[in-house]
Amino acid sequence: MRRIRIMMRIFFVSEKGRSVQKSRLFQTVLVAAMAWGGLGVQAQAVDATAVAKHYAVLVHANYTDTLAGATALQQAVTAFTASPSADTLAAARKAWLAARETYGQTEAFRFYAGPIDDKNGPEGRLNSWPLDEAYIDSVKGKPNAGIINNPKIAITKQSLAALNERGGEENIAAGWHAIEFLLWGQDFSATGPGDRSFEDFVDGKAPNAKRRREYLTVVTSMLVNDLTSLVKAWTPDAKNYRANFEKAGPDALRRMLVGVGSLSRGELAGERIEVALASQNQEDEHSCFSDNTHRDIVANARGIENVWLGRYVRPDGTVLQGASLRDLVAAKDAAVAERTSTHVAASVQAAEAIPAPFDQAIIGPDTAPGRIKVQAVATALKLQSKDFVDAAQAIGIQKLTLTAKKD
Template sequence: MKTPRTMFFAVILACASSQTLAASEQDVVASYVELAHTVYSDSLQEAQQLKADIDAFLAKPSQQSLQTAKQAWLQARIPYQQSEAFRFGNPVVDNWEGQLNAWPLDEGFIDYVSPDYQGELGNTGATANIVAATQLQLGANHIDLSTITPELLASLNELGGSEANVATGYHAIEFLLWGQDLNGTEAGAGERSFTDYLSGAHCTNGNCQRRKDYLAATAQLLIDDLTYMVDQWSATSKDNYRQLFLQLPEQEAVTRILFSMGSLALGELAGERMRVALEANSSEDEHDCFSDNTHFAHYYDWKGISNVFQAEYTSSQGKSFKGDSLADLLAEKNPQLAKKMAHQMAQTNQAIYQLVTMAEDKTSPMKFDQMIAEGNTKGAAAINNAIAELTKTTELIEQTAKVLGITNLTPNFSAGL
């Protein structure tokens, strides 16, 4: 039995232990880089499965093998969309991201399109059809396309200065699996047939072997790009971005974390991906437009923001990560604001998940491209509600920055890092 004196020292030790375990800016930054490595590693693993399923489809094209490859693409999007929370505050990500996730794209730049297809205004490459062409003349650029390789495709991105000339990444793969969505704001996704990948007389729409070469090359490039980013955040690699990030002044590192969260929440997700599409009533501004997966893309973008704030992540295989978080740090600095933020994030999660609920309804599904249709008041209300909640969350992110002593939420990129 403990005496009063030993009990007193036990309390002192417990308090000291509690203080030691309290989250600090340094702890939050350390958790952040490990979280980034975890998410990108999961993205790579799912992309490797996607490539394996694409290889199997290309080896033996059928309706079933095409469906398996499509499902793998949908699965691969789950971790990758959550990784977008590391954009905007990390130049290594922003300088790389376009090759994997650029959108919207002129699909006629890649493959055949419907006769009434209209690409981005002024884009002379909008109907270049790389799959069908063995050479390409675009302005002063004369390019040999006879052999399709990952390196060739990477070199064609933004050809002629047009951001709509996207040759690689998730959306190029999506288009090659689903084909054009010709339904506008009506129900239905792309309906590409597996026969676009058959040989000889069974090939539909021509150039089946080159189409196979294209899909194989861009799938390989996806693996190469994700491998690079995993290495950039790895604890075992030397002279990588992780090491440079850990050398930043702690307040600058936290500034970048918060800036990334707010930029994705307000400017990108609420703005570019929701408001722009809704105001234009345009399915061309839909994120995962060929597969009608946009509701999940939006939800997992949001989930990525929440992950960063909570320093937690659950992988596609059910493995969990939990570290010292901004939520912990805020709770110590300002418990009242921490509770307000927790409530607001729950509200935002509910609002964005409502888009998923509507899209996945078993009896009357309403996908995102239907929600943005002119006159769809129910769809517009759900999207506007999600935008409003994202805006409120961003306001609280700004308040969090002030509580943490950050008066200017704009990162300092002057050193090129």
């Protein structure tokens, strides 16, 4: 830690985004850790309860922002289905991409049987992949495929929820990637994303256009509903998951570390990067229809960093900063904290260097420039997953089981 002089006004930001200006007495000195390229503020020693409570602040804010993005997507989808055109389709696609930026960061809150992925959690309806396109709609060579082209299947929230993953994990009927496929269609381009025509949603221009509009409307509504449930689970001052989490002490810390460690190694480095590197197959990339996979990886890496540093930057630029795992570990083992911070920063930097589109970056020999850059992300993520195990031990958590379930 070292002291630095900040020649500017300092604002402490509450969870609701209100800023309270402090006196200039606080402008002169902050205790900061700069090794990872960010600014860590530690006004006083922190404990497990403080870290858990601030984590809950970040989770609620991140899910709230994601819900706002999904609601904007829903509005764009409503405009598109009411009047299909190239412009309204482009607006819906733009809204989907924007909402994914915040959702990707929330994946650091998974893997410990929290509200998103306990036995009743909505994760399977939200972000399941890879998706068999023919399960939903017609595809090249199969004009009559999919739920949309089967009039015997009612397009309702209940039916699509029941059909999601029925008969196989690639039988995805709902969630981000179902919406993505409907908006972009199959990707046959080596240089860009899918290019579904808006006319697929126009009566008289394509078979079952009305059912296609209904499907898109329903799955988008399902997405909003599921995200709403997550916001409620983490709402402050309520009898919900958050209330119990904040009182969990060391077990809350264990859950936090299981979340970031499992996302780092098993899910992101393993399922989302190394599987695609090994197969060199477009079907193994996360957002294969929109070519947004490179941004998915950045958002996931950033979400891990958010949890470690106790920091989250909201879409409007508001910064939430508070008691963190890093602070807690640093008080016990400064070397472990510093090493972890260095590797976490490296993974974010490496993720941001992935060339787009991802499906082209993974092609070729291991010496290909794109593959080298993608592999660098996996390497950094695996290093930091080991650091999280060491960090857990530093604060008295002797056994940290990192898991990952392919979604």
